[in-house]
Amino acid sequence: MSNLFTYTLRIADSSLILGQRMSEWCSNGPTLEEDIAMSNISLDMFGQANGFYQYAAQLDGTKSADKLAFRRNEREFFNHQLVEQENGDFGTTMVRNFLHDVFNFLFYTELSKSKDETLSALASKSLKEVKYHLRHSSNWLIRLGDGTGESNTKVQDALEELWMYTGELFEMDNLDAELLNSGIAVDNSALKSEWDRMVNKTLVKAKLTRPEDAYMATGGKKGLHTEYLGFILSEMQFLQRAYPDAKW
Amino acid sequence: MQSGNTKYIWELLNTVPDPEIPVISVVELGVIREVKFENHYLTISITPTYSGCPAVKTFMDDIKTCLTENHINNFELKIVYSPAWTTEWMTDATKEKLRKYGIAPPSNIVICPQCKSENTTLISEFGSTACKSLFKCDECLEPFEFFKCI
Numbered sequence: 001m002s003n004l005f006t007y008t009l010r011i012a013d014s015s016l017i018l019g020q021r022m023s024e025w026c027s028n029g030p031t032l033e034e035d036i037a038m039s040n041i042s043l044d045m046f047g048q049a050n051g052f053y054q055y056a057a058q059l060d061g062t063k064s065a066d067k068l069a070f071r072r073n074e075r076e077f078f079n080h081q082l083v084e085q086e087n088g089d090f091g092t093t094m095v096r097n098f099l100h101d102v103f104n105f106l107f108y109t110e111l112s113k114s115k116d117e118t119l120s121a122l123a124s125k126s127l128k129e130v131k132y133h134l135r136h137s138s139n140w141l142i143r144l145g146d147g148t149g150e151s152n153t154k155v156q157d158a159l160e161e162l163w164m165y166t167g168e169l170f171e172m173d174n175l176d177a178e179l180l181n182s183g184i185a186v187d188n189s190a191l192k193s194e195w196d197r198m199v200n201k202t203l204v205k206a207k208l209t210r211p212e213d214a215y216m217a218t219g220g221k222k223g224l225h226t227e228y229l230g231f232i233l234s235e236m237q238f239l240q241r242a243y244p245d246a247k248w
Numbered sequence: 249m250q251s252g253n254t255k256y257i258w259e260l261l262n263t264v265p266d267p268e269i270p271v272i273s274v275v276e277l278g279v280i281r282e283v284k285f286e287n288h289y290l291t292i293s294i295t296p297t298y299s300g301c302p303a304v305k306t307f308m309d310d311i312k313t314c315l316t317e318n319h320i321n322n323f324e325l326k327i328v329y330s331p332a333w334t335t336e337w338m339t340d341a342t343k344e345k346l347r348k349y350g351i352a353p354p355s356n357i358v359i360c361p362q363c364k365s366e367n368t369t370l371i372s373e374f375g376s377t378a379c380k381s382l383f384k385c386d387e388c389l390e391p392f393e394f395f396k397c398i
Contacts, residue, residue, distance in 0.1 A: 019300075033382065037374035044378065047300025051329065121330035125299060128332060128398045132373055 003175050005059040006078070007185060008119065009068065010221060011111075012052035013079035015126075016069055017229070018100065019045030020236050021087055030090050037136060041097075044129045051122045070240035074230050075223040082165035084229045091144050091151060092158040098137035099162060102198050103169045104130045106191045115183035138202050145206025152207065159203075160211050167216025170195070254283045257290065257320070264314050267306040268377050271349045274307050278337035281328055290323035295333045298378035298398075335397050352383065352394040360385035361392055 022042035029035025053065035063071075082100055087093045108130055111123035144151040170192045172180070179185035203210050219225065239246060261283070262275040274280055282293040292311070296304045308325055315323055335354035343353035347361045358368045365387035372382040373396075380393040 033372035033374070036376070037372060040374040040378055043300035043302070044298060045300070047296070047298060051299055117330070121328075121332070125296075125329050125332040129299060132396075136373060 002059060003179055004116070004184065005056055006175060007179055008052050008056040008059065010078040012049045012056060012068070013077050014083050014100075015045045015049035015052065017077070017079040017232060018083040018097070019043075019049060020232055021083065021085075021093075022097075024087055025093070034090070038093075041133055041136070044133065048122070048126045048129070051125065055118050055122065066240070070237045071244075074225055074233055077225065077229060077233070078221055078223060079225075079229075080165070080168055081217050081220045081226050082162065082169065084226060084232060085162060085165060086228060088158060089154060091140075091155040092162075094137050094140040094144065095155055095158040096162055097133070098141050098202070099166055099199070100169075101130060101134040101137050102195055103166075103191065105134050106194055106198075107186055107188070110186040110191070114185070119184065141202055141208070142206045145203075145208040155206070156208055159208060163211040163213075164215055164217050167213070168218050168220055171218065171221065173221055252285050252288075254285055257283050257285075257292070257315075260314055260318055260320075261292070261311065264307060264310050267303045267310065268379075269346070269349065269351065271345050272342055274311065276339070276342040276345070278335075279304075279307070279333060288322060290320065291326055292323060293326045293328045295328050295331075297333050301378045303377070333398075335395065346395060350392060351380065352392055354395045354397040356397070358383055358394050360388060360390065362390045363388040 019042045022038050022045060025035065025038040026042065027035065029038055049069070050065060053068050056068055057063055057065045060068075080100070082096060085096055087096075105127070108123045108127040112120050112127060114120040114123065141155065144155045146152070170188045172187065172189050176185050176188065180187050200210060217226070258275065258280075261280055262273045264274045266272050266274060266277050269277075277297065279294050279297060280292065281295050282291070284291045284293075294304075294308065294311075311325060315321075338354060343355075346353040350361050352358055352361050352368075357366055358370075359366055360368055360383075363385060365385055367386040368383050369386055370381065371384055371391065375382045375393050379396055379398075381396050382391065383394045384391045
């Protein structure tokens with residue numbers, strides 16, 4: 001496996017798993033408008049994942065994009081643990097997405113300057129969509145945080161619960177460092193200060209308290225996951241596992 | 249053999265409608281980026297509107313059907329991501345077609361396609377398709393869709 005292949009796969013995996021989580025809201029949204037919004041966001045995430053999987057498949061030369069998505073096991077997935085966390089109530093979903101959307105916005109902004117032309121093109125394309133995903137989750141965070149006592153408590157609790165999955169977003173391993181040296185990868189650790197600034201700004205508007213940085217979960221890049229990923233994959237991959245190579 | 253005549257190919261492509269907004273063609277939508285004829289082979293470069301837009305697969309199939317029905321077989325459809333699709337490529341004539349169809353065209357000011365009032369309110373940033381958001385007119389009270397600027 002080349003470094004570039006693994007790097008591309010990691011990006012694709014986070015988009016796919018978040019897309020799958022968002023698709024769980026389809027027909028379960030709190031209002032019709034939000035149901036449509038979340039299904040739209042899910043579609044964007046799947047589309048972005050597809051672009052990166054197509055590129056990974058091209059780099060690999062042996063597996064198709066579909067095989068990469070539907071025939072790998074849990075330990076072969078490299079998504080951030082944050083995106084596999086349960087949807088919970090609507091507020092919890094908005095908190096999880098907000099934390100990830102801010103990261104995605106900064107990450108794609110940098111990746112669009114990559115020396116790798118395909119990554120750069122996919123990042124510029126994704127960035128346009130991530131901008132309104134971020135606007136959507138930020139607006140909801142403000143509305144819920146600065147809403148009723150109950151909505152504030154719910155999103156504050158979600159924030160406390162999910163905070164430990166944010167440390168991983170800024171981790172750099174040897175693979176990242178090597179690709180950063182060749183001008184391809186993003187320096188994730190350098191995104192932290194701007195992420196902090198943007199998150200803090202919205203939390204203040206939302207009348208929410210930023211949790212203390214304490215224990216941070218890690219492992220997504222190595223294929224280590226929380227208990228939830230297995231359940232997501234068993235549902236998402238069912239058809240291709242039961243009927244291999246089935247076509248739509 | 250007409251495939252070498254790229255002007256004719258553009259004309260053919262202009263007959264393929266957008267599957268979700270059939271009053272405009274895929275050419276007017278701005279997704280056809282290049283038509284190139286080289287070594288007796290036609291390459292059509294297409295850029296997706298939104299990464300996950302399900303219409304992309306449909307109009308790619310429609311383009312294939314249109315070309316083969318016109319006896320053009322030596323072609324390939326190529327997906328390109330850069331430069332990313334933007335609503336700025338839409339001409340004024342195309343925008344007018346959208347407006348007549350009842351969709352507010354991409355613009356900084358959202359104007360009601362029914363009564364042309366600028367007094368409009370956003371209902372939701374997400375609409376029936378990835379490219380549209382939902383508005384209502386505060387003058388004539390009609391809800392309508394707005395083609396998002398990206």
